[in-house]
Amino acid sequence: MDISVVLATYNRASSLSTTLQTLFQLVYPADLRWELVVVDNNSSDSTSAVIKAFQVSFPIRYVLETTQGRAAAINAGIAAATGRIVAFTDDDVLLHSNWLTALKQAFDDYECAAVAGRVIPLWNHPKPDWLEMEDQQAVVNFDLGDDFKEINFAPLGANSAFRRDVFARYGLFRLDLGVRGEKHTVTCDDTEFGGRLTAAGEKIVYSPNAIVYHPVDPLRTTKKYFLTWYYYNGVSLTRMEGLPNDGVFYFGVPRWHFRELVGNLLRWVLGVDPPQRFRYKLRTYRSIGNIAESRRLWRVRRASGYGSRLHDQDLTRLAQRD
Numbered sequence: 001m002d003i004s005v006v007l008a009t010y011n012r013a014s015s016l017s018t019t020l021q022t023l024f025q026l027v028y029p030a031d032l033r034w035e036l037v038v039v040d041n042n043s044s045d046s047t048s049a050v051i052k053a054f055q056v057s058f059p060i061r062y063v064l065e066t067t068q069g070r071a072a073a074i075n076a077g078i079a080a081a082t083g084r085i086v087a088f089t090d091d092d093v094l095l096h097s098n099w100l101t102a103l104k105q106a107f108d109d110y111e112c113a114a115v116a117g118r119v120i121p122l123w124n125h126p127k128p129d130w131l132e133m134e135d136q137q138a139v140v141n142f143d144l145g146d147d148f149k150e151i152n153f154a155p156l157g158a159n160s161a162f163r164r165d166v167f168a169r170y171g172l173f174r175l176d177l178g179v180r181g182e183k184h185t186v187t188c189d190d191t192e193f194g195g196r197l198t199a200a201g202e203k204i205v206y207s208p209n210a211i212v213y214h215p216v217d218p219l220r221t222t223k224k225y226f227l228t229w230y231y232y233n234g235v236s237l238t239r240m241e242g243l244p245n246d247g248v249f250y251f252g253v254p255r256w257h258f259r260e261l262v263g264n265l266l267r268w269v270l271g272v273d274p275p276q277r278f279r280y281k282l283r284t285y286r287s288i289g290n291i292a293e294s295r296r297l298w299r300v301r302r303a304s305g306y307g308s309r310l311h312d313q314d315l316t317r318l319a320q321r322d
Contacts, residue, residue, distance in 0.1 A: 003034040003104060003161070004081030008065075008073035009091035010041040010181060013050045015215075020054050022095040032104060037080050039063045041073040041181075070157075071178035071189045078167055087161035094122065094213040102210035103161045106148070113202035114162045114194070116155030117210030118143050125218050130278055138229040139221065140214040144206045151206050154194020159212045162197075170196045177240060188236040195240075223278070230282040234289020243297050252298030253291050261287035 005023070009016050023036060038060050040047050051062055065076040078086055087103055089095065096102075099117070106115045119142040121133075133141060142156040155161075170193070178189030197204060219225060248255040264283040271277035 001033050001035055001083040003032070003085045003087055003100060004037055004077075004083030004164075005034060005087045005089065005100070006037045006039065006074060006077030006081060007089055007091060008039045008041055008070055008077060009043065009047055010070075010073070011043045011045045011047065012091045013043070013046040015092040016047060017050050017054075019089070019091055019093055019095070020050070020060075022093075022097075024054070024058055025097055026095065026100050027097045028101045028104075032101070034100060035059070035061060035081070035083060037061045037063060037077045039065050039073040039077045039080075041070070042066045042068055067175075069175060069178055069180040071173040071175050074157075074178075074189075075172040075175075078164075078172060081164065084164055085161055086164050086167070088157055088159075089212060090158040090214075092215065093119075093158055094215070096211035096213070099159075099210055099212060102207055106205055106207040106210065107161070107163070110148070110150075110203070110205045112150075112205040113166050113197055114155060114160065114204045115210065116142070116144075116151060116204060116206045117159035117161070117212060118206075118208050119156050119159050120211060120213050122213040122215045124215060125221075127216075128221055130223070130275060131221060132275065132279065137233075138226055139216050144208070146208045148208065149206050151204050152198050153204075154191045154198070155204065157190035158214060159210065160190065160194075161210075166197060166202065170200065174240075177236065185232045186236050186239065187233070188240045191236075192240045226282060227285050230285040231289040231292075234286035234291075235293040236289075237286075238290045238293035238297070243294060243301065249298070251295065252302075253294040257287060257290045257294060261291065 007019070036058070038051055040051070040062065042065065051060055054060055061080060063076050063080050065073045074088065085104070085107060103115055103117065106112070119140055121139050121141050140156070140158060142159065144151070173189045173193050177186060177192055179185065179187060194204065244254060250258060261284065264280050264287050268277055268280035268284050271280060
């Protein structure tokens, strides 16, 4: 098997149906062998019925993962996959007809460990004037231009692919990261895993031709949503990186987080340009998330009985209790 496509889903029967339809319309060479593994993460809607309807005309491998969480579902998909390459996408995207071929071509041409595909936001309503799209992830956006290039950061989970053997070398996705059920709060499961690869010197290539389109939910383009997203982005990044074992701490929080908070807060409050003020308001919320998660990790660390001698990457099991 050349490629296993792993699609984790939870309570999105309607959008899943649309995504599956675009998967079955893919165009690829006759000698490319691939499989589709759909992981149902304990859905309570008509997800299983949607999958069964498509199984009539296409061999979908159905996996039920009852442990709630995107990371758990993806890990189950990896365990079930048989392809030399494991590709991931989401249950609310539209795939370009050439997506699968482009992924395979990138691996063949660049001898890389992973490929990061392009994710293009699909607007079905006017984009707010205040929304700055550069480096913006709150609306699922990953576009590095029209050229192939090697990158030193993680692919976006909605459009990524890895050689299967990297999971044997670097492990699976961390269960204390990633969304769980209806709680779209903690993320960075894909960021953390990609970070392991780049830290080890593995080659990750961006493919502009491997494209998925992500419809933008109007509920995700409000300032309230963005403020919440940035707060949990701070939580996620801090959980991913863990606390240092040394340095100056105030109330269990590394000192630099307070410096960042004060700097962002002043630029937000004292700024005169509205877009710039909102940009720093978002960063202020992210700083608050950094501080809140640092405090939580500090309490977990102290409760473990190991004090500062135990790094937070070793506290994953304890952190999952929350």
